[in-house]
Structure formats: structure tokens, C-alpha cells
Amino acid sequence: MKKMSLRTRVLTGTVAALGAGTFGAMSANASTPAAAPATTVKADTAHRNLQQTTHLTLDAATKAAQASLDAAKKENQRVAVSVVDRNGTTILTLRGDGSGPQAYESAEKKAFTAVSWNAPTSELAKRLDQAPNLKDIPGTLFLAGGAPVQVKGAPVAGIGVAGAPSGDLDEKFAQAGVAALAK
Numbered sequence: 001m002k003k004m005s006l007r008t009r010v011l012t013g014t015v016a017a018l019g020a021g022t023f024g025a026m027s028a029n030a031s032t033p034a035a036a037p038a039t040t041v042k043a044d045t046a047h048r049n050l051q052q053t054t055h056l057t058l059d060a061a062t063k064a065a066q067a068s069l070d071a072a073k074k075e076n077q078r079v080a081v082s083v084v085d086r087n088g089t090t091i092l093t094l095r096g097d098g099s100g101p102q103a104y105e106s107a108e109k110k111a112f113t114a115v116s117w118n119a120p121t122s123e124l125a126k127r128l129d130q131a132p133n134l135k136d137i138p139g140t141l142f143l144a145g146g147a148p149v150q151v152k153g154a155p156v157a158g159i160g161v162a163g164a165p166s167g168d169l170d171e172k173f174a175q176a177g178v179a180a181l182a183k
Contacts (some may be wrong), residue, residue, distance in 0.1 A: 017138070025036040039119030053086055054148065056157045060181060061091040064149070068161050069096050072173045077161035079173060082107035084115055086156050088139070104160035109145030112139050115158030121146035122171050130140030147178050 056064075061083040068081040073096070079102035082093040090111075095104050114122050122144035128134055135142050141160075144167025149157035159177040161170040 034170055044065065053084045054151050054154075054156045056083065056091060056181075058091060061157065064157075064177035064181050065092060065094045068159060068173045068177035069094055071176035072096065072161070072169075074122045075164075075165040075169070077169060077173070078103075079161050079170065080104045080107040081173070081177065082111045083162045083177070084108065084111040084160075086115060088112045088115055088158070091157070096163070103163035106141060106143070107160040108146070109139060109141035110160030110161070110174070111142065111158035112146075112161060113141055113158070114146030114148045114160065114174075115155045116140065118148050118150065118155040120144070120148070120171060121160075121173075122167060127168075143167050143170075145174055146172040147171060149178055149181060 028071045065081040065083050069079065072081075078096050078098035078100070080093060080095040080099045082104075083091045085091055090108055093104060093108055110121050113124060117124055122141060124134070124146075125142045125144060128142055134140070142164075145162055145164075146158055146160040148155045148161060157173045161174040161177075164170045164173065
């Protein structure tokens, strides 16, 4: 049996799902005439329409977040940690014991900002002098405490920490999470 590529399996599964959905819709209403057979979709063998990306697993995100919380706890800081994927979607957020009510949302926004620009948020905050409108982009927070997770220089996730008395500490703890992924 010939092994199918990921693209072929995805497209084959999509066609099967569409066909099953059409069958289910048709069998639910007997008064509707039978549908014409579905046309065959050919796989895009030139890879023009699909792109592969790298994302952290939940286990890796949990490892990074826990490392950030542990680093903060060693310095008696109460923080929240958020890990987002390459698309800025939250994978998980951990609210440490005693962290403030603003920490949860701030951590998510810092993580989103770090992965969006593939840079630590402390560096991005410095850019506000030249481009103050950056702060108006929805979902972003230009305060130190966010760090990108990179693979071969490309962002695959962001870690945000909030709740320590300074952004420098928040970012130090976020970097501890990034470092934990390299182990």
C-alpha cells in the first residue's frame, strides 16, 4: 500500500467529511431529490496552497509556564503566566497563588505581543517613542514581561508573565520558561 503524504490525507479526509455531511443532510430529508455524486478533489502536489507550521505541545507549554512560576516563586513573587501559540491563541494560563487580578489578562497580552513581533516586549516598549500608535493595536501590551519562543529564529509561541513589581522581573521569569524548553 502506498503511503499518502500529510497533504493527501488532509484533503482525502476533507472530501470524505464533506461527502458524509452531504449524505447526512440528504438522508435527513427524504423529500429532497438525490444529490449528484461529489466531484473528486486532487491533492495539490506542488505544495502551493498549504503551509506547515510548528506549534508547542500542551506538555511543552505547561513545562514552560511552570518553569516561569517556579522562577518567580524562588524570588517570592506572585505572578500569572500565559503561553500562546504562533497564532497568538492562548494554550494555557496559570495564575500563581496570590497574583493580582490584572496579572492574568496582562500575561496573555504580553505573550501575544511577544509572539506577534518575535521580540521581547521590553524591546518593543522602546519602539513606542518612534511609533506611539503601536499601543493601539488590539490585544497587545507593550510592557516588559513577554518573550518569544523561537525555532530557527522564527516565532512558534510567546510566554507572558505579569504581576511582579517590575517588568524586568516579569521578563526574567518569562525567559526562564523559554530556557526550560531548551532542556
